[in-house]
Amino acid sequence: MKAEDLFDILVRQHAEMLTAYLRSFAFDDSIVDDAFQETIITAWRRLDEFDRTKPFGPWLRGIARNHVLVMARGKRRYAAHVAELLQRRIDEQVAHVDAKSGDTFGERMSALRECLSQLQPDAREALDLAYVRGLDSHSAARSLGLAEETFRKRLYRARLAIASCLRARGIFHPDDLPGDEPGPAAAPAQA
Helix, strand or coil, X not given: CCHHHHHHHHHHHHHHHHXXXXXXXXXXXXXXXXXXXXXXXXXXXXXXXXXCCCCHHHHHHHHHHHHHHHHHHCCCCCCHHHHHHHHHHHHHHHHHHHCCCCCCHHXXXXXXXXXXXXXXXXXXXXXXXXXXXXXXXXXXHHHHCCCHHHHHHHHHHXXXXXXXXXXXXXXXCCCCCCCCCCCCCCCCCCC
């Protein structure tokens, strides 16, 4: 099999995971799209550096992470320490998930969908506004007619419920829950 064919297969197998990975900490669709394209181009150019005894996904995510950090540093609204914090937390979670044999991205997404379906409607709505529609807490709270602090607490509780459900399914490491590290991306609103 030619290298081009193998690369094409690997990229198709990992495209959905790579997009989800980029969306998990890029926060901006234009950065996600640009980083995806740059990642694929860089991976192709550096394919001879890939250690075929190791999994392709982590190598591809490493390239993607570096591209997002470079792009994020060029935009004022991304604080470098927030990007670093998110990168570290996501890498820890992905490394744990990658260590599970026989587990696929599709199976993990199925578990996530199942956990989402078990949430109360207000929790699903908070997650949708924040992570699907990409609204900041002020805009999301205003769209629901809530105080911003109330929305942030609702979102935090929804994240805890999802993490707990995924943890019960073996997706999260037992000690990992969102919000256990200080910082603007993880800290719950104070009462």
